[in-house]
Amino acid sequence: MFNFSKPLDLPPQLQWKYANEPELMTWTIRARNYNTFIANAMFWVCFIAITAGSIFLYRSTKEYLVFNAISTLLFFIIVNAALISMTHQRMNFAYRFTRSGIECCEWKDFPKWALTFLKWFSGIAAIIFIYLATIDPTFLIGALIGPGSMGLMYLSMAHSKTYQQMQTQHHHLVYEWKDFTQLAIATNREVVDLKFCHFDPRLGRIVKWNLNIFCKRKQKEAVANFIKPYLSPDVPFIKAKVNVPMSTD
Structure with missing residues (x-):
């Protein structure tokens, strides 16, 4: 059994389907699940x-x-x-391998630290501008434009449930070992890529796509070699450049 990092507690919206089975490998990681070249x-x-x-x-x-x-x-x-x-947004990923297959829980919670930062930063800036206004009243205009606009931004973020829901995501992905049709070690990202083909009960049809398993650079070989014996003997095992599309589940 491999534990690459201390597991994060899953949010209450996500639970392992095969929690009753012994885990063969598990780890958690925060990663940028999109094309980082374009973003950078x-x-x-x-x-x-x-x-x-x-x-x-x-x-x-x-x-x-x-x-x-x-x-x-x-x-x-x-x-x-x-x-x-x-x-530079990041997603939380938790992976759990069992005899039944691979489970991936991914989630992004609303960044409450941003609200704290805005509140304190706007407050400190307002104090600075008010002090400067005792020297020159013109600084009161700056207090309205700078800290004032930041305060309005804080209020809109803190009280807008629509905005908070847009910044919050919870996904639970479950795959059986027989679903995978190709195993690849990515040469361009810290990713082990698995192509799969299975019936999606939510969509009601066969889905062919790929699962990006995010890990540290030095872990890619170990993860891929661990997965290989659980796949069908005819499943290709390659090294290649892979795409990392934003999750849409």
Whole structure:
């Protein structure tokens, strides 16, 4: 039995189907379950644009240098924080192998840390601007634009159930060993890829797709070699570049 990491507690919405069977292998991992090349390229293009915009914003005003520096810094931090939250999202994955097959629980909970960050950051920024307003009343405008807008963002995120539901996902995937038609060690990601073909009772039809098993770089060989004996003898075992599509289950 392999335990690559300390298991995370599954959220109450997810339960193992074969919990009564002894586990052969299990681990949990947080991974980016999408095309990271495109996401990273998007991040760097936007980061360069934001940096250039921040420099232009700072240099465009000759008066009130302290106010200009603080507002520029707030702009840079807020926009880049939003950018990273979009391009570097991670999903929680828990894998459990038994004699019956492979189970994968994947979930993403609403990031409550973001609410805490927004609340404290907007509060501290508001105090700074109010203090600066005692020196120059113009800073009250900055308090309304900067911390004020962050406060409104915090309130909308904290009280919008629709937004929170969009940021929350729970999936439970179950496969029998006989379902798999190809085993591959990915050369471009920390992934063991399994093609499968099985009847999906939810869709009411045969589904052919692939299961990406995320793991650490040094674990790929061990995971693939462990899986191989449980597959049919005619199932191909290869090394190849694989696609990592966003889960749509």
